[in-house]
Each structure stands twice: as structure tokens, then as C-alpha cells.
Amino acid sequence: MGDVEGAMQTPDGAWRVEVVRRGRTRWYRIVHGEDVLDWLSIAAVERILDEAGVPRHLLVEADPAA
Template sequence: METVIESAMQTPDGWRVEVVRRGTTRWYRIVHGDDMIDWLSIAGVQRILTEAGVDLADLTDAA
């Protein structure tokens, strides 16, 4: 089954949040530099970014 990135948002300083789908399952992934955290809920994304000092308002649509 193929894994598809449905959409992505990023910050100017390199944080990227992706919405990922495989079949009917959707989850979030955070990518920052060489680090990737996969299989997150939106609450997990918010917690990790907040703890890292990333303002969620800084996320913009990625090309």
C-alpha cells in the first residue's frame, strides 16, 4: 500500500509538518533537519512544536 503526503506546512526556520495517508489511515509527521517523528496525532504535533518553542501561527503551506 502506498504512503502519500496529502499536505504539508512549514516554518521559515525549517520545521515541517506533513499530513500522511496510507489507505484510510491518516497521521502527522514532523521533519526538522535530519530528524523525523512519525505517526503523530495533531495533539502530539502541537505538544512537540510548543515544547520546541515553535509558534504554530508560523506554519505556512509548503510548496
């Protein structure tokens, strides 16, 4: 599935963005409740968060292992 290299989330933890790597391939994943959107580009992450009304500037670093 890939190793999570880094993560950011909203202060309430409702939205989480992970940087995932498998071999030389890197992509992004959004976790929101039970919904997981995988294999995203950074542009797709930005679009999804913007459309959901999630202010990206409020994202804080999170434990990648969580």
C-alpha cells in the same frame, strides 16, 4: 510509507509538518533537519512544536512533494 497530502513549515523551512495518508489511515509527521517523527496525532504535533518553542501560527503552506 504513505502519500503526503499536505504540508506546512516554518518560514525558514527548519520545521515541517506533513499530513500523510496510507489507505484510510491518516497521521502527521514532523521533519526537523535529519530528525523525522512519524505516526503522530495532531495533539502530539502541537505538543512537540510548543515544547520546541516553534510558534504554530507562523507555519505556512508548503509543497507536499518537496
